[in-house]
Amino acid sequence: MLLRAVMIGPQKIQLEDVPLRKLEPDEVLVKVRACGICTWEQRFYQGVEGAYPFLGGHEIAGEVVEVGPRVAQRLAPGQKVAVASLIRCGECYFCRRGQDHMCANAGEKSNPGNYWGPAGFAEYLIAKGYEVYPLAQNVDLVHATLSEPLACVVRSIGRGNLRPGDTVVVLGAGVMGLLHLKLAQIRGARVIVSEPDPSRREKALQLGAIAAVNPFKEDLASVVKELTCGRGAEAVFFTAGGAPALKEGLRLLVKGGTLVVYGSLHPAVPLEIDPNDFHYSEFTLTGSIRHDKESFRQATALLSGGLIEVGDLVSARVPFPDMETAFKLAMAPDTYRVVLTFPD
The missing domain is CATH 3.40.50.720 (NAD(P)-binding Rossmann-like Domain)
Known part of the structure; x- marks a missing residue:
């Protein structure tokens, strides 16, 4: 079982215990250690964007628990990783053109009443192998939640x-x-x-x-x-x-x-x-919108190599599942990034 947070409406978050499904051969099971709260999730919490029930949390860092046999990269249990939670089909026009951040089949829209979203506000996450990026073992996983926004900015700066x-x-x-x-x-x-x-x-x-x-x-x-x-x-x-x-x-x-x-x-x-x-x-x-595979690789390389400091952008660490406190802090005008942390 895993505990996850679900937005069921504006300023309404409920906690659910759900079964942890079996891993597919091309997937990785990640123990979530930290997850940032972005302005995107804040807009759902405020009701500015509304498609519920919503599984928020896309600035994800954690540790590998299990690796499917068809995952191409070398990952082992205990490896620190960041997760780029954006589906890429690899077959559409945009993916084949090298614009995978615009994948036509990314599943970013919901059907009313269906659970959807990146699902990082949970104790565990199952991700495709290509979504998982290894980090140096000395990287602070709270800081590593900035991998996703950093990857987006890497793309922007490149443009x-x-x-x-x-x-x-x-x-x-x-x-x-x-x-x-x-x-x-x-x-x-x-x-x-x-x-x-x-x-x-x-x-x-x-x-x-x-x-x-x-x-x-x-x-x-x-x-x-x-x-x-x-x-x-x-x-x-x-x-x-x-x-x-x-x-x-x-x-x-x-x-x-x-x-x-x-x-x-x-x-x-x-x-x-x-x-x-x-x-x-x-x-x-x-x-410039989102990150692509290359900008995410660059972001994790910058963090792993100690080439950029991001800890000064983390304003608060809030233990999961205290979601109400975390969102109130995240929306305060005097904060930068608020990060949920997850116990062992």
Whole structure:
């Protein structure tokens, strides 16, 4: 048997004891040790997104318990792992084109009344072999829950066309914005952060941002121009701030620069753009969603190699199954990532 948490409606979570099914030959049984609470799960908890019953939890880290005989990689019981809980069929147009993060058969939608979701808020998880990524044994598994968001940001940064010495603007300094800051610095870029919250601006400066601007009280474009000899930034990453911040992003670019829309808008609103900006200035406007297999591999390699610090983005550890406390902390404006921890 395993204990799991199920969202049955807005702010309604119930605990269920369910049988642990038999392992298929291409699957891995993972003992969940830690699972982060993302803004996606928070939207379900708040009722912003509603398709219940929902099995949340997709920022998963744990230890291997059992490995099916057809799993190709070498995994042994006790191996620390992160789980990329996104189904890939391997056969659709997108998977075969190398865009497995857009798999047409990922099963991301539910049928009303049916259980669905990544199911990381549980004591055990059965995953396909390709979803399981080994970690170095010295990695803190609470920190390893950041593998999934880090993998998403690895993809986003890759779409920014960065070169060493570039100047980057990150719009928003939540968890995802600060991960953009960290990875852009690893790429050799200078980073300016736009964030209205003073504590988050201070955090960005502590992590190495060359400036942290309050866009409600300062002229962000003027600051960027001043710090780039009047040129503008080579890349802007939108992680938060709504339509005004997204519209501002294009004004911050140097000719030939790239604006990456990483964050989503809820609700979505139309965005007015001038086509001449793209004609005369050769701007690139692109987006980034989820992780793919390669970006997840890179994320776990960065964590395993000690090449990036993410522990400073974990605000609280809450023992499972205290879900109500965990979600209340996760939605507080002064927290970054809240992680559920699981007993032996």
